[in-house]
Amino acid sequence: MAIAPDYKLHDIVEMKKPHACGANSWEITRVGADIKLSCTNCGRGIMMSRFDFNKRIKKILQVANQKEE
Template sequence: MAEPLVYHLHDIVEMKKPHACGSNAWEITRVGADIKLTCTNCGRGIMMPRFDFNKRLKKVLKSADRAD
């Protein structure tokens, strides 16, 4: 069985499709039943159900709990 994906506040994630502004890097600003994302380029915010977020996520670019 695959381990569940865990997301934290302020993680930077890459989605499968880019945003209209051209960037596809998003910062997670709310975690719960819904996930709130803010575009790192233009600042636009969106909310989507966790199920949709899991389908559209490509990878985690930068984890907030790691000190880089």
């Protein structure tokens, strides 16, 4: 069994299928048992289970900058 990568809040990811608006990049806005995504083009939000997310993700486009205070 492969280990799933660790996704962080505000990472930009590419999914296998584009959104209806034509964009194919999404920002992760919630991480937990479910993952919430926002389209980077139109701002529409969707939520899916981590299992479905792992099946539908293509690659991580941009890793979020983690600011340490």
